[in-house]
Amino acid sequence: MSEAFTLLRDEALVCTRCRLANTRTQVVFGVGDPNADLMFVGEAPGFNEDRQGEPFVGAAGQLLTRLLGEIGMAREDVYIANVLKCRPPNNRDPQQDEIDSCKDYLRRQIVLIDPRVVVTLGNFATKLLLRTETGITRLRGKVYPWWRGKQLIATFHPAAALRSADLVTEMQRDFALIRTTLEQPPAPPPSTVPVKEDPEQMSLFA
Numbered sequence: 001m002s003e004a005f006t007l008l009r010d011e012a013l014v015c016t017r018c019r020l021a022n023t024r025t026q027v028v029f030g031v032g033d034p035n036a037d038l039m040f041v042g043e044a045p046g047f048n049e050d051r052q053g054e055p056f057v058g059a060a061g062q063l064l065t066r067l068l069g070e071i072g073m074a075r076e077d078v079y080i081a082n083v084l085k086c087r088p089p090n091n092r093d094p095q096q097d098e099i100d101s102c103k104d105y106l107r108r109q110i111v112l113i114d115p116r117v118v119v120t121l122g123n124f125a126t127k128l129l130l131r132t133e134t135g136i137t138r139l140r141g142k143v144y145p146w147w148r149g150k151q152l153i154a155t156f157h158p159a160a161a162l163r164s165a166d167l168v169t170e171m172q173r174d175f176a177l178i179r180t181t182l183e184q185p186p187a188p189p190p191s192t193v194p195v196k197e198d199p200e201q202m203s204l205f206a
Helices: 003-013 047-052 059-070 096-113 123-130 165-183 199-203
Strands: 038-042 079-082 117-121 143-145 151-155
Touching: 003 096, 038 096, 038 123, 059 165, 079 096, 096 123, 117 123, 117 165, 123 151, 151 165
Parallel strands: 038 079, 038 117, 117 151
Antiparallel strands: 143 151
């Protein structure tokens, strides 16, 4: 883990940028390989995540682990984070000011991890990263050319799929697409402009 990544995590762990600092048990920064080619972005921590300090550790996390296993991957092979790093009370939806306060952490995570493929889980992550109001049902199942040569794939949130066998089947198709995308040759490297001077970095979630 790089020093910059460690400093970012330490900064997030004591964050008080929004009201969620008053109700969380702990910050859920992210977990996995900080040099991964594949990064997942979910919505926000839930009850179990807030207690354990790790994203996707409940039933939704078990489904995510299972889907990864079906394409020959493990949690240790990827990086998993959320749009929000703190649990909203009673697992309510994230509010826009909370997203605005927290999204810089996610932006900097993506810059430092530098994954080839980013997978958004559910509406909140997909709408933020694709800058769209279109719902996940219409966006899933496709590969989108994304920021700085990366590719983005949108799929359902595992928590939603737990309530529908049909959604699990759709997610299995999306994960097969993830595997196929990772097996393709990497895109040409982006501009050699240093990240700290790259104006695209600052506008990722603008």
